[in-house]
Amino acid sequence: MTAPVKSSPLGLTVLALLHYRPLHPYGLQQLIKQWGKEQVVNVGQRAGLYRTIERLHAGGLIAVRQTERDQQYPERTVYEVTAEGRAVARQWLEQMLAVPKSEFPVFPAALSNVPMLTPAEALEVLEKRAEHLAAQRTDLEARQAVDAGSGLPRVTLIENEYVHAMVVAEERWVRAVISDLRNGDLTWSPELLAAFAEHYEAPSAD
Known part of the structure; x- marks a missing residue:
């Protein structure tokens, strides 16, 4: 049994975007910027996005859909959200919307x-x-x-x-x-x- 994945704004955003269609990490980063989500989640450093994807994958919230191979680009792993990921994303969303969190800006x-x-x-x-x-x-x-x-x-x-x-x-x-x-x-x-x-x-x- 995998350990529960800790919620995070970037983790929620990744799960939410994968609700629409499977994407590789670069596609996720570009979509976050195109949709203006970089105002509320930090994707300035791609390493942070990759770490979040790794956590979601290890926790069973996303799965590898396929690996894309193109001569113009390095090999890209395409991810899709799992049924558990959909359920967890909804729980995170409802919790984040309903309960103010003590943050330390x-x-x-x-x-x-x-x-x-x-x-x-x-x-x-x-x-x-x-x-x-x-x-x-x-x-x-x-x-x-x-x-x-x-x-x-x-x-x-x-x-x-x-x-x-x-x-x-x-x-x-x-x-x-x-x-x-x-x-x-x-x-x-x-x-x-x-x-x-x-x-x-x-x-x-x-």
């Missing part, structure tokens, strides 16, 4: 350590982040404009709506913090932090 972790910087330094780096978020929002809105004219059903692009909403919300929040830093509503000093540390010092182990 980089930005909140960095915010929790922002007192390492001075308020002026924090203002400078957050201004840079706001610029990146604005550029990302502009790119997403341009993509949405193209998608709107493509005739594709809204449901096939709904993850892009979510990503856009999250970027807009984060940019709004970051700019509000920038405003508080500029006008002094948010500030700190080594003396203030030292007093805080002394007050909340961990009790002795004795």
